[in-house]
Amino acid sequence: MKKTVIALGVLFSLMLMPAAAFAQESSDGGGIDQRINSIFEPISKAVESVVFYSVPIAGTELPLIVVWLVVAAIFFTFYFRFINLRAFLHAFRLIRGDFDDKESSGEVSHFQALATALSGTVGLGNIAGVAVAVSLGGPGATLWMIIAGFFGMTTKFVECTLGVKYRNEYPDGSVSGGPMYYLSKGMAEKNIAGLGKVMAAFFAVCCVGGSLGGGNMFQVNQAYKQFVNVTGGDSSFFADKGWLFGLIIAAIVAAVIIGGIKSIARVTEKVVPFMAVTYIAAGLVIIFANITLVPAAFGAIVQGAFTPEGITGGFIGVLIQGFRRSAFSNEAGIGSAAIAHSAVKTKEPITEGIVALYEPMIDTIIICTMTALVIVITGTYTNATEALDGVQLTSAAFAQNISWFPYVLSLAVVLFAFSTMLSWSYYGLKCWTYLLGEGQIKELVFKAIFCIFIVIGATMSLDAVIGFSDAMLFAMSVPNIIGLYFLAPVVKRALDSYWARVVNGEIASTRNVQKARKVQA
Numbered sequence: 001m002k003k004t005v006i007a008l009g010v011l012f013s014l015m016l017m018p019a020a021a022f023a024q025e026s027s028d029g030g031g032i033d034q035r036i037n038s039i040f041e042p043i044s045k046a047v048e049s050v051v052f053y054s055v056p057i058a059g060t061e062l063p064l065i066v067v068w069l070v071v072a073a074i075f076f077t078f079y080f081r082f083i084n085l086r087a088f089l090h091a092f093r094l095i096r097g098d099f100d101d102k103e104s105s106g107e108v109s110h111f112q113a114l115a116t117a118l119s120g121t122v123g124l125g126n127i128a129g130v131a132v133a134v135s136l137g138g139p140g141a142t143l144w145m146i147i148a149g150f151f152g153m154t155t156k157f158v159e160c161t162l163g164v165k166y167r168n169e170y171p172d173g174s175v176s177g178g179p180m181y182y183l184s185k186g187m188a189e190k191n192i193a194g195l196g197k198v199m200a201a202f203f204a205v206c207c208v209g210g211s212l213g214g215g216n217m218f219q220v221n222q223a224y225k226q227f228v229n230v231t232g233g234d235s236s237f238f239a240d241k242g243w244l245f246g247l248i249i250a251a252i253v254a255a256v257i258i259g260g261i262k263s264i265a266r267v268t269e270k271v272v273p274f275m276a277v278t279y280i281a282a283g284l285v286i287i288f289a290n291i292t293l294v295p296a297a298f299g300a301i302v303q304g305a306f307t308p309e310g311i312t313g314g315f316i317g318v319l320i321q322g323f324r325r326s327a328f329s330n331e332a333g334i335g336s337a338a339i340a341h342s343a344v345k346t347k348e349p350i351t352e353g354i355v356a357l358y359e360p361m362i363d364t365i366i367i368c369t370m371t372a373l374v375i376v377i378t379g380t381y382t383n384a385t386e387a388l389d390g391v392q393l394t395s396a397a398f399a400q401n402i403s404w405f406p407y408v409l410s411l412a413v414v415l416f417a418f419s420t421m422l423s424w425s426y427y428g429l430k431c432w433t434y435l436l437g438e439g440q441i442k443e444l445v446f447k448a449i450f451c452i453f454i455v456i457g458a459t460m461s462l463d464a465v466i467g468f469s470d471a472m473l474f475a476m477s478v479p480n481i482i483g484l485y486f487l488a489p490v491v492k493r494a495l496d497s498y499w500a501r502v503v504n505g506e507i508a509s510t511r512n513v514q515k516a517r518k519v520q521a
Contacts, residue, residue, distance in 0.1 A: 044468035051471040060317040065474050066324050069333040072481045073151035076158050079488060080495065084153035084357050090502070091354045099351065099507065105169050106345030110355045112265035113344040117160075117337040117356070119268040120215070120423030121330050121363045122276065122416060127409070128222075129325045130371040131393040134381045137321030139297070140304025142372040144322025145329075149364030152332030153357045158484050161353030161491050162186065163338030164346065170438070174260070177342020178427075179335035179476070180204045180434045183483045190486055199479035203335060204431035206472040210336075211431070213469020215424025216450060217457030220249055223417035224458045230410040246458025249418065250451040257425045257447055261343045264422045271419050276367060279412055282398060282405060283370035289401045290377045297376045329368055330360040334473060335480035339427045348507070350498040353491070374398060425450050 054061035077084060093099065094110050108116070133141040159179065166185040167177025180200040187196025224245045228236045238245050256267050287294060308318045331337060337359060344352045371394055375381050380397040398405040425447065432446040433439070501507045 044471070047471045047475075048467050051475050057316050057320075060320060062316075062320055063324065065477065066320070066327050068481065069155075069327045069477055070148055070151065070323050072333055072484065073148070073155045076484070076488065077151045077154040080154055080157065080492065082154075083157055083354075083495065084150065087157075087354045087357060091357050094351050094355050095358065100345070101347060102345070104345040104347045105173070106175055107173065107261050107343045108265040108345065110344055110346070110352065112269045113341045113352065114355055114358060115269040115272045116261070116265050116343075116423055116426070117340040117359055118276075118362060119272050119419035120336060120340065120427065121359065122272065122367060122419070126279075126329060126363065126367045126371060127394050127413065127416070129329055130368045131375060131381070131397075133321045133325035134372050134375050135393060137318040138304045138308050139300040139372070139376045139381075140302075140306070140308050140318040141322040141325070142301045142369060142376070143305035144319045145326045145372070146322075146365055146369055148323045148326035149330055149332075149360045149368070152326065152330050152360040152364065155332040155481075155484070156330075156337060156356040156359050157353040158488060158491050159333070159335055159338040159353075159480065160341040160356035161349050161494065162484070162487055163342035164344060164349035164352045165490070165494065167342045175343055176430055176433065176438070178339035178430055178434075179480045179483060180207075180431060181342075182338075182487065183479060186483060186487045186490065189490075192486075196483070199483060201435065203476050203479045204434045206475045207336065207339075207431040208428050208435070209472035210469050210476065211424040211428025212450065212453045214473050215427065215469075216421055216453050218469070219417035219420050219424075220246055220454050220457040221460075223249070223414045226410045226413045230407055242459040243455055246455035249421075249458065250454035253418070253421055253425065253454060254447065254451050256422055257429075257450070261340075261426055264426055265343075268419055268422060271415055275412060275415050275419070276362065278408065279367065280370055282402060282408060283374050286374045286377065286398060286401050293377050294373075297373060300376060301372075325368070326360075326364050330363045331473075332360050333477045333481050333484075335476050336424075336427050336473075339430050340423060348498055350491075350494045353495075421454065 051065060052063050053065075054063045056062075095114060097109065097111065100109065130142075130145070133145060162182040163177045163179070166182035167175050168181060169175050180203050183200040183203060184193070184196045187193060187199070190196075224238070224242055227245065228238055231238065233239070256263050305318060305322075327333070337356065341352045341356055344355075346352055375394065375397045378397040378400045380393055380400070395406045395409050398409065402408075428450060429443060429446050433442060436442050498507070
């Protein structure tokens with residue numbers, strides 16, 4: 001307890017130092033914003049042009065990184081014989097704790113690991129990203145988004161299984177896992193250790209950059225803007241106090257992340273279900289209030305997926321919008337979720353891969369579809385403008401039936417941003433320690449840097465930095481998916497062994513065992 005208080009004091013002191021400087025620069029016209037943007041802009045554009053390289057198809061642009069992610073998802077789904085369907089009910093039993101073993105190594109339960117990973121993916125992409133997909137691609141983009149999410153379930157299965165299998169376990173009970181470990185260790189087993197180490201290091205560097213930008217600065221920046229909008233706009237107390245908003249959020253984040261993955265998991269297992277249930281409940285209110293319009297909405301989604309009208313790029317354009325938003329939302333193939341899932345308590349790596357199947361389902365198939373359905377039913381996507389897009393478009397759709405929903409949406413955006421920052425702080429930390437080595441001081445340094453960047457993100461409009469960090473996030477998928485292709489046979493052998501033992505009863509539900517003992521007693 002004493003160490004925690006001291007660590008929090010150090011973090012808070014480090015955050016206070018830049019806060020006054022940022023506040024002064026903000027009041028002077030945002031000089032720091034312009035200087036940082038001018039430095040990062042040429043670098044950002046160069047990196048983005050490579051990572052998000054697009055080819056023209058049927059009048060629209062197709063980012064090759066999306067093809068890279070979707071093709072891998074389809075391949076793994078067929079390679080593992082639709083494990084996303086076969087293991088769906090078993091995954092629910094694992095999440096419920098039916099097969100938990102308290103003696104297993106690890107730090108968190110299956111449910112906590114899933115909640116932590118979900119908190120990193122369920123966010124603004126589910127609210128703003130879906131609105132963009134529907135406004136640009138029409139209702140039909142929703143169907144392709146669902147299909148991409150379905151195939152993405154298997155990619156999560158592969159990477160999260162490998163994350164647990166090749167994780168490092170330490171004497172104090174803590175663990176470190178993720179693509180950087182299965183790339184270095186797994187590729188070494190394939191006698192290509194040199195390539196594995198290079199890919200692992202590249203992944204780790206990109207993850208650290210992505211965690212500070214897209215997983216941190218972008219999140220708090222969007223949360224701050226939405227918070228100001230519903231608290232009076234320019235007349236809001238926080239209108240010119242982004243640094244103060246950032247400092248408050250940073251202090252809350254620091255209080256959680258100082259306790260490590262166990263502390264993060266305890267928070268996310270409460271915040272994520274609350275966010276999801278609240279958002280889905282609001283969506284169901286809209287749907288039932290317009291129940292007579294639901295058949296027409298589904299008809300528009302299916303018809304628009306194959307015979308779009310007035311959409312740039314036609315059929316291809318709609319397909320691209322759906323696949324792109326799905327890939328950007330659930331991050332299947334990026335490798336980030338494997339870091340959180342690696343902390344699970346289990347002796348069977350395959351179990352966490354099966355649990356991870358639920359991540360794209362909840363993130364994309366349920367929550368993203370709910371957003372899209374509300375937007376289609378209300379018809380707000382037909383009125384999308386530069387002033388009404390993203391979060392504002394989603395807010396307008398919900399507000400048609402629930403006038404006060406923009407306030408709830410603001411809370412959701414803040415909570416989404418908060419939970420995303422918690423998860424990405426852990427992802428960045430694990431990649432940081434992979435590069436620099438384990439140690440409390442090294443961990444504290446990264447946590448301090450992460451919290452300082454929260455203050456920076458709320459204070460500034462750093463378009464170039466955010467663009468660079470987004471590129472870093474998707475660059476992670478290049479070494480990750482290469483590794484998944486190489487190590488897929490390892491996962492398949494583990495799956496066949498595990499499934500056979502489940503079928504013959506060698507792996508039994510702990511609940512059933514407990515019931516049998518009670519009967520015998």
